[in-house]
Amino acid sequence: MEQPTLDEFRERCRSWLADNAERRTAEPRKFVWGEGSDSVALFSNITLEEEAEVHAASRRWEQLKADAGLGSISWDPQYGGLGxxxxxxxxxxxEEARFVVPESHELIQISRNIVAATIAVHGTGEQRAFFVRAMRRADLVSCQLFSEPGAGSDLASIAMRAERDGDEWVVSGQKVWTTGARFADWGYVLCRTGTAEERHRGLTAFLVRMETPGIEVRPLRQMTGGSSFNEVFFDSVRVPDSQRLDGVGEGWRVAMTTLGFERSQSMSNGRVGAPWVQYLALAHHIGVADDPVGRQLLARLYSQMQADRWTSLRGLARIKQGKAPGPEGSIAKLAWTNQNQLASTVVTHLLGAGLLADSGEWGTYAWTELIVGTPGTRLAGGTDEIQRKIIGERALGLPPEPRPDGG
Structure with a gap:
């Protein structure tokens, strides 16, 4: 089929969206102090029932787009894409931004853009045929089971074991901080199949049905108030060898592919929290816009926000050129967590005691959502220390830090 021009494709998108969604009646509203929601949360803070509705609506929208050929536009046609x-x-x-469409659930984005992409690289022919198109369409959704209570960003130290038993593996252990596990059909899990001393060489990846006997999912209540994360327990869960992803002992290589897609995803996603104009409006609202210390803090925050945006754009431009993801993902992640820490300092300086109790005043106590969520951003998607290590060793070519297993 002949490739359409961008203008022809744009008209196709507009026509389909007009038939399937409601057009926004106006351009996105500019920020006005005191109007709309004052939430600046960094993590989801909704009930299980509300999250289930968001997930279901997001899933239906992805399926509708896929049926129209607009769900995987740049993907290979064998996976339902247009190529x-x-x-x-x-x-x-x-074009979609001009219409009112369902909010995208994070689990579906993880499943489509991270897990399906990893299977497309490392899966067998049968696995790619079964999973990739179905995950891209959201017929199946998968959570990512990496972190453990004793192994967060240091994946090489995970303890969950998988023991070979004929044509099956018996998996036991615990995973933690798993997004959307309560709604997932499948789980992509990293297990230890070798000794602890083998570290990277002793890991293997599997795809596991979340309804398999022996799997228990428990929500984790965060100090932000929400419970979008979960801990997942495996008690002698039997997994067919046909659900192993790549070779025995190749789990580290598979995980590195996944983390590359994860960093690319983090650059593509819009940042949550508050826009710059809301910080400035806060200073004007409480009458401290001329405070010299506050002005310096605000200037630093604005500079960091701009640098973060430009770094993400540079990384996306690299991917657009067909190159492998570079260090921009780690730089952008580290810059974002630093930005959140500085933002917490800024609002604490501006509001002072106004943060201590909910007076009902718009745009004041709500900032606590950002402050209590900031520590979590330093851990999610790789800790600050891990990001610095990646930047130092892979981007700057510095010697690796001494390790007891490094010879």
Missing amino acids: LPREYERVYRS
Whole structure:
């Protein structure tokens, strides 16, 4: 089929969206102090029932797009895509922004853009045929089971074991901080199949049905108030060897592919929290916009926000050129966590005691959502220390830090 021009494709997107969604009646509203929600949360803070509705609506929308050929625009046609350049993806997103569409659930984005992408690289022919198109369409959704209570960003120290038993593996252990596990059909899990001393060489990846006997999912209540994360327990869970992803002992290589897609995903996603104009409006609202210390803090925050945005754009431009993800993902992640820490300092300085109790005043106590969520951003998606290590060793070429297993 002949590749359409960008203008032709844009018209196709507009026509389909007009038939399937409600057009926004106006351009996105500019920020006005005191209007709309004052939430600046960094993590989801909704009930299980509300999250289930968001997940279901997001899933239906992805399926509807896929049926129209607009769900995987730049992906290979064998996975339900159109095989078009990434520019066409951006055209669709720009047009979709003009319509009211369901909020995207994080689990579906993880399943589509991280787990399915990893299976497309490391899966067998049968696994790719079964999972990738179904996950891209959201017929199946998968959570990512990496972190453990004793192994967060240091994946090489995970303890969950998988023991071979004929054509099956028996998996026991615990995973933690798993997004969307309560709604997942499948889990992509990293297990230890070798000794603890083998570290990287002793890991193997598996795809596991979340309804398999022996799996228990428990929600984790965060100090932000929400419970979007979960801990997942495996008690002698039997997993067919056909659900092993790549070779025995190749789990580290598979995980590195996954983390590359994860960093690319973090650059593509819009940042949560508050826009710059809301910090400035806060200073004006409480009458401290002329405070010299506050002005310096605000200037630093604005500079960090701009640098973070430009770094993400540079990384996305690299991917657009067909290159492998570079260090920009780690730099952008580290810059974002530093930005959140500085933002907490800024609002604490501006509001002072106004943060201590909910007076009902718009745009004051709500900032506690950002402050109590900031420590979590330093851990999620790789700790600050891990990001610095990646930048130092892979981008700057510095010697690796001494390790007891490094010879």
